[in-house]
Amino acid sequence: MQPPQQKDSWQMRTCILLAVLALGQPAASALGEGAKERSDAVKQRLAADYERLEALYKHLHAHPELSLHEVRTSARLAQELKEIGFEVTERVGGYGVVGVLKNGDGPTVMVRTDMDALPVIERTGLPYASKVRTRDRNENEVGVMHACGHDMHMACWVGTARVLAGMKERWKGTLVFIGQPAEEIGVGARMMLEAGLFTKFPRPDYAFALHCAANLPYGSVAYTEGLALANVDSVDILVRGKGGHGAAPHTTIDPIVLAARIVLDLQTLVSRETNPTDPAVVTVGSIHGGSKHNIIPSEVRMQLTVRSTKDSVRKHLLDGIKRIAEAAAQGAGAPPPEVKVNPAEFTPALYNDPELTRKTAAVFKDVLGADKVTARPPVMGGEDFSRYGRDRVPLCLFWLGTVDPQRVAESEREGAKPLPSLHSDLFAPVPEPTLKTGVLAMSMAVLNVLGK
Ligand SMILES: [Zn+2]
Numbered sequence: 039m040q041p042p043q044q045k046d047s048w049q050m051r052t053c054i055l056l057a058v059l060a061l062g063q064p065a066a067s068a069l070g071e072g073a074k075e076r077s078d079a080v081k082q083r084l085a086a087d088y089e090r091l092e093a094l095y096k097h098l099h100a101h102p103e104l105s106l107h108e109v110r111t112s113a114r115l116a117q118e119l120k121e122i123g124f125e126v127t128e129r130v131g132g133y134g135v136v137g138v139l140k141n142g143d144g145p146t147v148m149v150r151t152d153m154d155a156l157p158v159i160e161r162t163g164l165p166y167a168s169k170v171r172t173r174d175r176n177e178n179e180v181g182v183m184h185a186c187g188h189d190m191h192m193a194c195w196v197g198t199a200r201v202l203a204g205m206k207e208r209w210k211g212t213l214v215f216i217g218q219p220a221e222e223i224g225v226g227a228r229m230m231l232e233a234g235l236f237t238k239f240p241r242p243d244y245a246f247a248l249h250c251a252a253n254l255p256y257g258s259v260a261y262t263e264g265l266a267l268a269n270v271d272s273v274d275i276l277v278r279g280k281g282g283h284g285a286a287p288h289t290t291i292d293p294i295v296l297a298a299r300i301v302l303d304l305q306t307l308v309s310r311e312t313n314p315t316d317p318a319v320v321t322v323g324s325i326h327g328g329s330k331h332n333i334i335p336s337e338v339r340m341q342l343t344v345r346s347t348k349d350s351v352r353k354h355l356l357d358g359i360k361r362i363a364e365a366a367a368q369g370a371g372a373p374p375p376e377v378k379v380n381p382a383e384f385t386p387a388l389y390n391d392p393e394l395t396r397k398t399a400a401v402f403k404d405v406l407g408a409d410k411v412t413a414r415p416p417v418m419g420g421e422d423f424s425r426y427g428r429d430r431v432p433l434c435l436f437w438l439g440t441v442d443p444q445r446v447a448e449s450e451r452e453g454a455k456p457l458p459s460l461h462s463d464l465f466a467p468v469p470e471p472t473l474k475t476g477v478l479a480m481s482m483a484v485l486n487v488l489g490k
């Protein structure tokens with residue numbers, strides 16, 4: 039159950055929207071009667087389904103699964119689509135799910151949700167918080183949490199499928215709903231494409247996805263035309279030294295000091311070597327070495343994430359990491375480090391088709407109100423939804439607000455604590471208004487290109 043003020047707020051917005059529509063204000067008239075009728079029909083279906091969808095969201099939240107382990111999650115999504123008449127194929131690239139619903143001649147529209155969660159111990163304290171523990175790829179015991187909102191994406195996806203399957207008289211064409219595994223490690227989209235997503239199933243003319251935004255008020259959405267998200271690369275560095283007694287450092291080559299030097303040297307790649315007008319990030323997200331106070335270990339392992347928007351900047355950063363690590367090792371008289379870029383985990387930058395995005399933003403403004411739809415500059419996050427667009431399918435990924443507007447306003451005051459970001463152990467979308475806006479927006483985006 040949601041706190042009452044959130045329900046009131048949703049209802050109040052709906053009332054204001056209906057009042058505005060009734061008065062025929064310009065905000066409501068841009069797409070005319072057809073859009074109003076469609077959005078009313080979507081809202082009606084959504085209202086009838088809502089409790090079920092919230093229960094599904096909370097179930098998915100409490101039962102998260104890590105990337106490449108989406109066994110029960112994918113089975114549940116497949117079941118949901120079958121129940122409403124989609125033709126469903128499972129295990130399309132790992133645990134990928136593809137549901138097809140044909141409804142006469144017209145364009146083919148793909149709607150994608152991701153399904154995987156993150157190795158994070160949840161600290162939200164919510165009654166439906168995840169208590170799941172498992173082992174990660176390196177056999178470390180970890181918590182599992184939907185800290186990126188993929189549970190919300192799935193609930194919106196199911197809600198949209200139910201809405202559209204229930205109003206077939208209002209659209210013509212083919213829906214392809216896909217549940218994608220392993221987004222967080224950047225391989226799921228590639229796996230589904232390699233398994234024949236665009237050859238064994240109808241090839242989409244348009245593809246949509248939404249992603250939760252951790253700093254956007256619920257009830258609103260945001261979009262970015264053109265370049266929206268960054269190139270993402272993962273780099274592993276094994277720093278080699280010569281182990282020994284902590285009291286006799288002169289008999290060793292200390293890889294911890296060497297690793298520390300490499301971490302600091304890496305900072306110059308962005309601050310001194312990259313054109314300040316080109317976005318770039320080099321973050322060392324993990325560093326591990328040693329076992330005890332008085333032992334100098336023989337190696338240290340580091341994991342980096344590297345972000346860019348231009349291919350030339352990407353190449354410079356990746357080459358530079360290797361150069362800096364090798365030079366530091368040479369300076370310390372240490373063996374050469376091992377620097378590995380994992381091409382399988384590369385996520386290309388996401389490009390939102392400008393025409394499709396403009397058209398979609400226009401219908402959002404019509405339905406949610408112009409003040410609830412904002413244009414956003416690109417961010418340095420990554421999303422492998424981008425891969426579907428590399429095959430010349432026009433894409434539109436939009437951001438879904440998840441946070442109490444009052445909390446957003448408070449967080450923007452000077453000196454205020456920032457809101458928990460995506461991947462935080464405290465990230466917690468407010469279910470009802472987020473889910474309702476997500477289903478309404480996604481349904482309207484699809485009807486906007488398929489509607490009669
Ligand atoms: Zn994520």
Ligand SMILES: [Zn+2]
Binds near residue numbers: 186188221249
């Ligand atoms: Zn995500």
